[in-house]
Amino acid sequence: MKSITADLQKPFESLKALYAHLSSLSDLEYLREHKIINYISEKVRVVGEVRRLADHTEDVRALNCYAELILNKAPYLPHDAAEAEHCLIRAAKQGSVKAQYNLVKLYSGAFAYDYDTDSRKDDIERYIAALNEADDDYAAYFLAQYYITHDQIEDGHAKLEQAVAANVPEALNFKAKAYMNGRLAGVEKDGKLAFSMFKRAYERCLVIGEDKLVEPDLKYEILYHLGCMYVNGWGVLINGYTGRCLILKAAERNEEARKYCETIMAEYEWYAPMKEEGKNLDVDSLFEGSSAATDFRKIIQTVHESASEYDMDIEVELKDNEPQDNGGFDPMSMFEGDNPNIKVYNYDADEDFFSHVHEGTPQFGGAERRAPKVRLQALNKDELDKIFAPLDDLVGLGHIKKEVRSIVNLVQLNAMRETQGLPKIPVSTHMVFSGPPGTGKTTVARLVGDILWEIGYLSSGHVVEVARQDLVGEYIGWTANMTSKALHAAKGGVFFLDEAYTLSNDDSGRDFGYEAIDAINKFMEDNREDTLVIVAGYKDEMGRFLASNPGLKSRFKHELDFKPMDAEQLYSVYKSFCKKYQMVLSEDADTLLEKVLKRADRQGEFHKSNARGVRDMFERMLVKQAERLAENFSDLSETDLVTIEKQDIYMPETFNDGNITYLPNKKKDD
Structure with missing residues (x-):
């Protein structure tokens, strides 16, 4: 792609393009589409362009943007607080209330720099006075944050109400989150009011335009919160399809939404087509004169009839402003601390936060999901050796270690072809582990999942360990459902079936185990990427297992023989x-x-x-x-x-x- 650079004659347009580009550098598909090999180098370059705008144009937005990148400790920037302070002072002299507020935060120690706040009292008071004197609705919003943070609740409420009455989008968003957590003194937890306030904040963003927002990604943050409320049925009718559409759109510029898509939505078959259709979403039309319960499918162009494929719509009546019954799930229970400006949805705090998404899907041994690794370049030998260290430390298994390295080399080579725009070569990683117990088959399966996750081939690398009793039901129809759930739980990771031959012990072919084999065979055909299937057992028995289904043997390209230990x-x-x-x-x-x-x-x-x-x-x-x-x-x-x-x-x-x-x-x- 052509590099996005700073145009000193058009600072605002340049900053807008640079910021949008910088926000997209966490998206793997964006990087591939634009053939960006080293995203860290690209981030450093883009930040350098923002700095050039700040240094040579005195543009207030550029000065604020560069200072905030420093103060928020971006991992690709030197954390020079003095440089950030210098940028903010220059912006403050031009009347920027945002710069004045950030200086107050800096001098108060809010950015965790070692400022002697006692020696800065005069500066803090001076900028607080300037904000109070400013004829600017945003000044009221910033003062509200300052007063609330410093336990001056009465003054904080007064300034917040002033900013809300003036329809400052950031203030409306702030108030909506206060309604969500109910931890701001004087504001009770209320889902309906939270939803209404978020919707009002988004509508206001449309009116004033993104160019005038002091928080450039505000629209996407609001979309994420609204989407989560639809998914959870909190303050609004449950509508999973609508909620996920909003979250999908928010993921373009919101990191939390992107994480939700990658760790929750991506494992479903409907995710890829929904993401493709998302490119046509006209989100803004949801807020143009429509009610909060508008069916979001109406704004998807040409795909209304396909919505049923996603099987995600549930609508129930909301009573007395209470969250709808999600099996005891409280979408607001994740709040920690007393700051109403904290993130509303904290996935890291509890793995089961969105467990209702997987309703009916059992948890299997070892099935602990991880966020995807982004690998845009082949790893060098030292990096690979570090990843392989746990496998190399195992006793013996020299031929097994060599085979796993060969598979990883093939996967890396294919990834390099893709970054160069060359067609991908179909690569099958499914494996057969044959050998007696105690030779390390299960341990190696777990380590293979870790390795393939580390190099970016598997999005999670978790291992779902199953045996016959986890897949085969007692009655007709049970087996297909049980096997499907187990395979679904393994998406993005490793499906490890130990003693696989027990599924084909009945030579008559009437055993329900054959139904499980058929389901596994079809799954491998339909899911050739991002899921690894490993079947294990005694060598002779595994030969009979592979012969039990005409297409099964061709699915497994790698047969690893675990020999008895000497x-x-x-x-x-x-x-x-x-x-x-x-x-x-x-x-x-x-x-x-x-x-x-x-x-x-x-x-x-x-x-x-x-x-x-x-x-x-x-x-x-x-x-x-x-x-x-x-x-x-x-x-x-x-x-x-x-x-x-x-x-x-x-x-x-x-x-x-x-x-x-x-x-x-x-x-x-x-």
Whole structure:
């Protein structure tokens, strides 16, 4: 794309374009569309252009914008408070009430800089007096914030009401959020009033135009709040479709809305077409003489008939100004602190905040979602080595580690092709893990999810671990629904099916397990990106599983064989347990352990349990150590507690060591 630069002859138009561009640099699709490879470098360049406007034009908006980027500690800027102060003083001299207010905040320590507020009292009073004397409705809004923040509630209310009466959009938005949280003294929590005030604030934005707003992204923040209220049915009739349309539009310039889209909406099949249709949304028409309950589908061009595909509309009557019944969910319960100007929706505070969106979807082991990673460049060797470190630290599995690296290299190469505008090559990452228990299949599956998330291939990388009982129902029709929910929960991450062969144990083909296999096969065909399916089990049984469905084997391009551990690897696993729990093998115990494990390897005693068998052996050793020390519990040193002696080593079978014969230890449950 052609670089957006500062035009010193048209400072306002330049600033508007630069700010919009800067706000879009967090959107991966925007970066790809404009072929921006290094978004950090682009941010630094754009901020430099804003600084050039501020330095050479004395434009008030540019001065305020650059100062706020510094004061809000943008990660790509030096945090030079003195430079920000200099910009604000220059803007204040031109009568900017916003600059005067930001100077008051700066001198009051609101931006967490080490200002000696006592020495700045005169400056604070001077700018407060200037704001009081200003014949400007925005001055009243800024004073309201200052007074409320400093517990001068009566003065704050008076100034806020003055700004609200003057229809200052930012003041209306401030008051709406106060109605939402109910924590501003004198303002009770009221959903209907909050919705009405947000709507009024948006309508006012349309009247005065974005160019005159002191908070340039205000419209998008309001849309996000309105969208969440529609979704939750708080203060307005529930209308999930309308709410998500508003949130989708807000995501163009609002980070919270963008996060909601990426972490909640993106996992649904309807998200992609809805996002495409969103380009035609005329949001403003919702507020032009229409009621708050207007059906938002009417403003989507040419796609009215497709709305039912999203299956998201619910409308119920709202009674007595109470939130509608969402299973006990209170959309306002997330407020923390007493500042009414805080963000209304805080996703990080509670993973279940929007759990009603997934109504009917069970939670599976390990299914903890994460925000997507943005990777616009291939990672270098050092970066990859860091990501692979947890996998590389596992005992053995050299061929498995090599295969995973090969898959990651292929994924990275394809991503590089895409950034250069070359066609994507279809890449299948679905895998078969074959091998006995205890060889690391589940651990590797989790690490693969982490790795593919780190490089940006999977949007979440979480792992949904299931077995037959999670997928197969007792009656006809249950299995398809159960399997669909499990697969849906895995979108953006890894679907890990252990002992997959149990779905095809019935040779008659009448077992419900085959219904689950068909559902998994179809899911893999329809979801070729952003979800990885891994099936695991014994090698021979997995061969029969892959043969149970004509299209199944072709879906899995990578078959990783987890071989039984040899004596050296078993010994390393045992030592890793010792290190983890700060246990030390005595010299005699160490020698005996090696001999026991070598014999066990020769006889194949651990070939079916591997690391699990070693863990069992380690845990039984702890029992023997405790029995040995029991007589002297009152007089034990730290050395006694951490030392493993020869007699503590657990013997699974009779073992001869020279002239000594060790009898097998009886298990407590034998």
